Amino acid sequence: MEQTDVVIIGGGCVAAGIARDLSMRKIPCILLMQKDPAYGFISRCSGVLESGALHAVADPVAAREFYFENRIISRIAESFVEETDGLLVLLPGDDLEYISQLLQTLRQLGIPARRLSARKAMDKEPALAPEVIEAIAVPDATVNPYTLALANAHSASEHGAQLWIDCTVLAMLVEEGEVKGVHTRCQRTGEEIDIRARCVINAASANVSAIAAMAGIPLPLGFSKLSFVLTESRLTRGVVRRCQLPSLKGEVIVPSECQTILRTAPMEMLNLDHVAASPEEVDRIIEQAGQMVPSARETRAIRAFATIQTFLEIRRPSIPPAAYRGIVILDHGVKDGVRGFYTVLGGKLTTYRRAAQLASDAVCRRLGVSAECTTHRETLPKMEDLSTKATAGRMPSVTPFAQAPKPGDEIVCQCKKIYSSEIENSLVSPGPFGLGDIQHLTGAGIGSCQGGVCSTRILSILADKGMLPEDKSNKALREFLEERWKGVFPVAWGDCLREEELIRAIVMETFNLDHSK
Amino acid sequence: MDFDIIVVGGGLSGLISAAAAAEAGRRVCVVSCGTGDLLNFSGCIDLIAYHPGGSTRLGPTPAELMERLAAEIPQHPYTLVGKSGIERAIGFFKSLLPEGEYSGDIDRLIQLPTAIGTIKPTGLVPRSMAAGALDQGGEMLVVGFQGLRDFSAPYMAPNLAASLAEAQLSAVVRGETVAVDALSRHGGATVGALARRLEDEALLGIIAEKVRPLVGRASRVGFPTILGFMKDGPTRQCLEERLGARVFEIPGLPPSVPGQRLANHIQNALNRRGVCLMLGDRALGAQMEGQKCRSIRVARHGQITEMNARGFILATGGIRNGGLQAFRSGIREPLFGLPVRQPSGRGVWFRSSLFDPEGHPLDRAGVTANVDLHPVDEEGRILLENVRVCGRILAWQDPFKEKSGSGVAIATGYKAGTLSTME
Numbered sequence A: 001m002e003q004t005d006v007v008i009i010g011g012g013c014v015a016a017g018i019a020r021d022l023s024m025r026k027i028p029c030i031l032l033m034q035k036d037p038a039y040g041f042i043s044r045c046s047g048v049l050e051s052g053a054l055h056a057v058a059d060p061v062a063a064r065e066f067y068f069e070n071r072i073i074s075r076i077a078e079s080f081v082e083e084t085d086g087l088l089v090l091l092p093g094d095d096l097e098y099i100s101q102l103l104q105t106l107r108q109l110g111i112p113a114r115r116l117s118a119r120k121a122m123d124k125e126p127a128l129a130p131e132v133i134e135a136i137a138v139p140d141a142t143v144n145p146y147t148l149a150l151a152n153a154h155s156a157s158e159h160g161a162q163l164w165i166d167c168t169v170l171a172m173l174v175e176e177g178e179v180k181g182v183h184t185r186c187q188r189t190g191e192e193i194d195i196r197a198r199c200v201i202n203a204a205s206a207n208v209s210a211i212a213a214m215a216g217i218p219l220p221l222g223f224s225k226l227s228f229v230l231t232e233s234r235l236t237r238g239v240v241r242r243c244q245l246p247s248l249k250g251e252v253i254v255p256s257e258c259q260t261i262l263r264t265a266p267m268e269m270l271n272l273d274h275v276a277a278s279p280e281e282v283d284r285i286i287e288q289a290g291q292m293v294p295s296a297r298e299t300r301a302i303r304a305f306a307t308i309q310t311f312l313e314i315r316r317p318s319i320p321p322a323a324y325r326g327i328v329i330l331d332h333g334v335k336d337g338v339r340g341f342y343t344v345l346g347g348k349l350t351t352y353r354r355a356a357q358l359a360s361d362a363v364c365r366r367l368g369v370s371a372e373c374t375t376h377r378e379t380l381p382k383m384e385d386l387s388t389k390a391t392a393g394r395m396p397s398v399t400p401f402a403q404a405p406k407p408g409d410e411i412v413c414q415c416k417k418i419y420s421s422e423i424e425n426s427l428v429s430p431g432p433f434g435l436g437d438i439q440h441l442t443g444a445g446i447g448s449c450q451g452g453v454c455s456t457r458i459l460s461i462l463a464d465k466g467m468l469p470e471d472k473s474n475k476a477l478r479e480f481l482e483e484r485w486k487g488v489f490p491v492a493w494g495d496c497l498r499e500e501e502l503i504r505a506i507v508m509e510t511f512n513l514d515h516s517k
Numbered sequence B: 001m002d003f004d005i006i007v008v009g010g011g012l013s014g015l016i017s018a019a020a021a022a023e024a025g026r027r028v029c030v031v032s033c034g035t036g037d038l039l040n041f042s043g044c045i046d047l048i049a050y051h052p053g054g055s056t057r058l059g060p061t062p063a064e065l066m067e068r069l070a071a072e073i074p075q076h077p078y079t080l081v082g083k084s085g086i087e088r089a090i091g092f093f094k095s096l097l098p099e100g101e102y103s104g105d106i107d108r109l110i111q112l113p114t115a116i117g118t119i120k121p122t123g124l125v126p127r128s129m130a131a132g133a134l135d136q137g138g139e140m141l142v143v144g145f146q147g148l149r150d151f152s153a154p155y156m157a158p159n160l161a162a163s164l165a166e167a168q169l170s171a172v173v174r175g176e177t178v179a180v181d182a183l184s185r186h187g188g189a190t191v192g193a194l195a196r197r198l199e200d201e202a203l204l205g206i207i208a209e210k211v212r213p214l215v216g217r218a219s220r221v222g223f224p225t226i227l228g229f230m231k232d233g234p235t236r237q238c239l240e241e242r243l244g245a246r247v248f249e250i251p252g253l254p255p256s257v258p259g260q261r262l263a264n265h266i267q268n269a270l271n272r273r274g275v276c277l278m279l280g281d282r283a284l285g286a287q288m289e290g291q292k293c294r295s296i297r298v299a300r301h302g303q304i305t306e307m308n309a310r311g312f313i314l315a316t317g318g319i320r321n322g323g324l325q326a327f328r329s330g331i332r333e334p335l336f337g338l339p340v341r342q343p344s345g346r347g348v349w350f351r352s353s354l355f356d357p358e359g360h361p362l363d364r365a366g367v368t369a370n371v372d373l374h375p376v377d378e379e380g381r382i383l384l385e386n387v388r389v390c391g392r393i394l395a396w397q398d399p400f401k402e403k404s405g406s407g408v409a410i411a412t413g414y415k416a417g418t419l420s421t422m423e
Helices: A013-024 A060-076 A098-107 A118-124 A143-156 A205-214 A279-292 A332-336 A354-365 A381-389 A418-423 A435-442 A454-464 A470-491 A495-510 B012-023 B061-074 B076-081 B083-096 B127-132 B153-166 B191-197 B202-214 B232-241 B257-272 B404-420
Strands: A007-011 A027-033 A088-089 A114-117 A134-138 A141-143 A162-164 A166-175 A178-186 A192-196 A199-202 A221-231 A239-242 A252-258 A260-263 A300-313 A327-331 A341-345 A409-414 B002-008 B028-031 B112-113 B119-124 B139-145 B171-178 B220-223 B246-249 B278-279 B284-287 B292-300 B303-314 B324-329 B331-332 B387-389
Touching: A007 A013, A007 A178, A007 B220, A013 A143, A013 A354, A027 A143, A060 A098, A060 A141, A060 A354, A088 A098, A088 A118, A098 A134, A114 A118, A118 A341, A141 A252, A141 B139, A162 A221, A162 A300, A166 A205, A178 A199, A199 A205, A199 A327, A199 A354, A205 A300, A205 A341, A205 B119, A221 A279, A239 A279, A239 B002, A239 B202, A252 B278, A260 A279, A260 B303, A279 A300, A279 A470, A279 B278, A300 A470, A300 B083, A327 A354, A332 A341, A341 A354, A354 B202, A354 B246, A409 A454, A409 B191, A435 A454, A435 A470, A435 B246, A454 A470, A454 B153, A470 A495, A470 B153, B002 B012, B002 B404, B012 B083, B012 B127, B012 B257, B028 B303, B061 B083, B076 B083, B076 B404, B112 B153, B119 B153, B127 B220, B127 B246, B139 B153, B139 B202, B153 B171, B202 B232, B220 B232, B232 B246, B232 B284, B278 B387, B284 B303, B303 B404, B387 B404
Parallel strands: A007 A027, A007 A199, A027 A162, A088 A239, A199 A341, B002 B028, B002 B303, B028 B278, B139 B171, B139 B220, B220 B246, B303 B387
Antiparallel strands: A088 A134, A114 A134, A166 A178, A178 A192, A221 A260, A221 A300, A239 A252, A252 A260, A327 A341, B112 B119, B284 B292, B292 B303, B324 B331
């Protein structure tokens, strides 16, 4: 049995942010992650720190919060936030009235915005289509969501929080209307353990309903789907989107280091079992993006993926639920008679810190702790520190930058130039590592071939180290390739398809892997 | 430059068609911007191992599967060539190579171990791999090298043991990794680099010393494809003598050493027959005269050259090699603009499971040909009277599912080359 004050369930920025906030207030806590911080929403997110302009007309309260947080994150995460700015562009046929309305709202909210002529916009963003009539420049920024989650987790760890990865919550311990902790299983060791705690915070994004149900609380949520296309190269300097109500089209072009993420507007979620981007969606994303930035039509797409957004069905009567961007902290003691149990909803990447603060405030009130939140003042660990500081206990260290090769090193991932020593370094604690874990941790397999070539090499390294269950490696390879395919086939044409044909020839013709168990 | 026949494409089907045309005394030229897939392939000639109708069972011989294709898919390249034509093509292929270089026929499948420990059913096997055939029982030792990329004995051996059990084969496998100072000093060697170095007899001796104590009761010893770069015979024989066991190569990841050896053999055969090889030159377009191709434009030494011939063979490959180009709007054949049989739209190119037993609709896309391998339209009308089509560009085949890629290349290449002499 373990004992702590607060258990936080979730692996994204909000959950890691809560762990950081609480531990900075000297409250002992354990962050329970289902996989590693790269799993789930964090790797399926475009990484925009919104200026708030997108939502200003529909939800001005949330928009102000977005801008406020955007500034804070840019400050505390300076070393890995890129202050790209964003353009809201107007194309022929777009609503000219909306642009005036938007500018007026932004002025009232104090969100800096500049109206740019087509030429000025083109100077700022040379990739824009010549059809662009005018644009509004707003202070959007971008961040690698994985790095942000990781930095929060590392900071939390430095302040004394415990980080547990690969842990599944099996049950909620509830006694006499009060949460007493969680029952969890470590995926690596199979060990099951009770964690006794005074409060439990449910920040499990897509899984919040399932976690709440373990405490006997129904939490009906609405769902919407976002689809994404990742391209091989960076197309724009900054974030580019249409100057329209986000519910209309809302395709976004987001530079992400040397790549670009193209994203749809939220779509109605029809089938919860099928969270993948279809070729038709990919074509639509590319066509919409291509209207703003023509090179989006020519560039090589390397992966498509989709994610679910959850929202409470009814919040403010005046706002359609999908448009509501605000944060909700549910105190289940008040709402459902289960004290000490809280659920965080509606935290976006931009407002993750605010969501974490509100959740921590609620917990502090219950615990009678008067310490104030300081997460907006203290900077997060720098990126280079993340690679060297091994976090205590159950979390592997991370190498976000390619390191210099060592003697005898060989390249494993040719797309991203990841060496075998980096793979080996990521294997710090023994256990049934999945390929996905290693790819998240090292960056191998995120380049143009998406792990099609290096996956066998990584598995070979694991086999050489005796870290694979002996005859299961081809099963792992098959599963990896099947999962990868779901992201590749919707973007398979042109060069991407040519490379895919080679990968399939190796896997199916040379190796006959499709007939292997 | 005037030739009787110009072959566009230097992969397996193009080279075989050139050899067949030259055999009949024609002046032949091969124009190719690359080496096709020979450097990507396993080194084995896959004839056909599975029925394309979704059956995952191994059992029927290639000959039986070809007969089923003939009854079920009249447009399949194998059906167009016919069983006896396929057998003649295989005979011709073997005749281009040194005596006994490849063994096997359409009457049985040969099962080989692969570098990841799966079992590969194939048709013709190079001599360097023959001793790996899994229908022979007994113990086999598999040897990897420290610092050698893309081959891991601890990965392969347990997987192969599992595969053998699954397939109810009696062979027993054991994996060992050896450290050879002369190799590890160079760190991160590739299979190709190691194959070159193993032509050195001194190094071979060192390796034999390291491996000999590990042989134990094994009657055969498998290595990655490193038994010499140009020739595998001397290296293999030397190791067999010193190890007291049969020695074989295990097909693995590209770039392929056995593929390079095969390409060399075939190119030598073409040189002996006086075929002009223009490797590294790209065919850009064709000049037509009615239903006939008069000449092709070729980018050569930074200039564009016009090349005339009486007959042309289109062996430019599939999507992987640029013989077909995949746009979001559809698949096109770039050289002649031939119609491409294909699924109705990008939304139905692929199934959502990579290993779907039915295969993916796009994989059967390509140019449709008649029994004379002339490209035809939907109604079967000949589109180009002096052009024959062979290899992966042909529609209706599914090499991923059938395991038929190199067999189709040889069968259609031979037929296209033979028929083109009638031009």
